[in-house]
Amino acid sequence: MRNLLVKSTAIAGSIIALSAASVSNAADSVNVAFFLEWASPNQISKVDKVYDEAMGVDVNWTDFSTGVQMTEAMLAGDIDISYSQGLSPFVTAIQQGHPLKMVAIAMEYEANDCFIRNGLGIDSSNASELEGKTVAVPLNTMADFAFRSYMSSLNVDTSTMTIVDQAPADGAKSLADGNVDMACIFGGNSSKAAGEVGTPIMTSQQKIDAGIGSFDVISVTEKFATENPDLLRTFLDVTDEANLAWEATDAQLAKVAADAGMSVEDTRRQMAGMIFMTEKQQMDKYFGPDGVAASAAAALGVVFSDSSDGAAIAKTIDSSFFD
């Protein structure tokens, strides 16, 4: 009995020693954050271990439920790269002086919709009638940003509106109940519910014409970018390859859907609304002179805080890791 005790203690001790050793060797791996139910072509590379193979290190993928949590994990040193962090948590992090940088655009997608209740007879042509009405907006989110972009593009004075801070699900419900006249929504299910009783203020084409869009970024810690530029470069390279190889075939969709935790049909629908740009397209549109990345981040910063400094945010955008 006593012997057993000694043995088990020794085994436990060596297990602890081993696990400690494996922790200290963890410099040989790269930790990437991503979202479930947010499909992207590089999930094929993720599943097939193309990243691990190309970078020569273990690539650990951890799923998060919000971009703010990604920021926190990056600050704690648990995450090196955040794939598809939303623009708003990124800008928030930069405003608070956190050492992160934006190195690429993960995907571009349509801006969140603002649904006007059917029966009011208001659309983009007479949007000024929205003045004096009640609007449900999840404040300080991308939907808030979209709302302000729509209103300024349609010349509607937001100071005359009653703006109610509501989560998307609640906003959709209030729109259906007739308590609000317009609801700005993000998320698939809430958008579907709001679409039953309301109509988006702008069509997809109108949004493109007005230059209103959304995008997710690939952000990294400054530490990782300084210490492992070669790994970061390879990561972006593999991502670019995955985007180029994307043809939305059934086999590809099935693989992505399985990894994203969605049905193939939902994945197809979601990805149809997304644009995955090549590095060259990103350079032209987002990172060149007058690029969208800097201007959108600056505009979003102003929504969050009156004292936001767009030039300071622009300094954290770094496209030098493209091959």
Add this chain to the structure above:
Amino acid sequence: MLDWLSQERAFIASVIIVILLITLLWSILVGLRQATYRAKDQVFGDPERTLGGWYWTLSGVSAILLLWFYFSWGVGRAFFPEAGNEMCQVAKVETAIAPIKAALPIDSRYFKSTELIVRNTEQLDVLESNFPEGVFSETEKEELLNIIVSSRKIIGIFSDQDNQSLESKLAIRDISQDLDELTDKLSKDYTKFNPSSEGLLQPNWGTTRIELPLLPITPKGVLFDDISKHAEVLSQKFLKLRNNSAAANSIIEATKQQIKRLKLSNEAADRSDEVLKERKHYIKAVERIFRRLDDGTIFPPQALDELNDSIKDFLRAIEGAKGNLRLVQAFFIPGAGVVKSKTQCTEQGSGRWLPKPTDVVAKFLLLANPNLENGGGYKGTTLFWWDWIEIADLVSFLIPDFLIDLLPGDYGVHSEQGLFVPNYKDKLQAFAQGDVYLGVIPMLDGHIWDSLFRVLVALALGIFLGVPLGIYMGISRFFKSFFDPIIELYRPVPPLAWAPLILTIFGIQDDGKIFLLFMVAFAIMVISARTGASGTQLSKIRASHSLGASNRQILRYVILPNALPEILTGIRIAIGVCWGTLVAAEMLAGTTGIGFIENVARTVSDYELIWVTILIMGLLGLAFDLLMRLIISRTIPWRGKG
């Protein structure tokens, strides 16, 4: 005045901290002395023992405030207002040399070159053993394996010091000599440095959104700032450094040609998609490793030895030059120090998420400023102020519009001349809708008042409906049995679960929020009143009955006073829970209120604002509780003395 207070917050904090320290020590002394006085004349467990003791309250409050000051770096800033700025300059140096450090075994165990070699060699081995059969021709296979062999050769050549070009050797030596110069500079006297006037004009630590002023404000800071600029240049030089060697160059050139040929041959013959894909994939994998090697970032270890020593000396010199800053950091600035990001220096650790008490007060004053045009208030509403409201709005609230619809006659229409003359019905309608001017009255307006209003109304409804029901449930078989299932069924459900229902039933106005709070308060009041009423001693009731008291009198003079202690305790609990539920209630449809501020602040992790709302709610809850204690001591002085 406010500006002066804001600028001098470090000094003010230092005075407060000294006062707090004195208070803490003095109150502990008083407390201990009092304890020895009374030690002998009170029995353990005697409730009288908890009476009084203000000195322990004082020491508790000052201890918690001191802890707050300490962990929020408030103490550090108060007594060493320049420490943060100096730490920022040191952080600049650390950020500047990070690329050089990353290549050397300083924070890691191995040279970056060693890691690269190990990783790439492993990958080459894997590629070689996983050669896809039947995809490439024999000559192509030979060629590909040749590339892998060449890649290994390149690693070997780069690792051998003899092959290193003189040029690259000199470049490394240059960098280490420059570093040594910087090390010398660090150990020299820096007191003659003067901070720039621009630097001295910066706002103080923490007075603006940017926490730490970026430019140096002390001679020591100027030294570090200067060093960081030089170190930055050295780092850039180091990053451009390549291990050139003639021996490697010829192999690299030849291999590049080979890869090019292989890629061309992909397009030549026609192959099935499957085969083509596999070919491309394999060639790409080989090329990727080769390209990582060909840019000459692998150095022989001996080549970096000198640089390694220089860096170590440099890091030691930084620690030396920090001088007393090291002590300040160790004792007064808990956490991970300061980090320099691209645009600013920020506090890490508890300093990041725990704002300093003085900063929280400053933020509160900013919110409390009723001048909305000048950045006061929050999202267009003041914190606690008053405003003129039109009496007509109140009237329109009281008179429902449909009443006017019921009156005889029709509403007016515009005439052919395009004129509209309102008839009596239109005028009444305007009156009912508040479109007339009836004068104005002052009314409390602001986030705090709105929240207070919601809590108080809900509480009042909860008490006035809950207490009678509870008492009847305590004394009547019908009330107890009929209402028991309803109350007990809904009571354990968390208020947030009701939120979607309430939104649909009540809409987005105040009534929904009040109803949510009411449900919480109501259940507590019912339970406490019921417990109080059913706990009445039977002998008392029988005694009063035999003395000829009516049912009413028994209820009024026997049961109610007996239930009062429980009811008042219930109110105390209900107040606390109502404040606790406020955030959930104001999440339903946020327009104003403390919970609304907290909900919005959370989305952007604005810690100062979050702490302001936490403190407002905590202090309001405390104020109510103190009020309740006063009421309890006045109305039921007999409690606990029976």
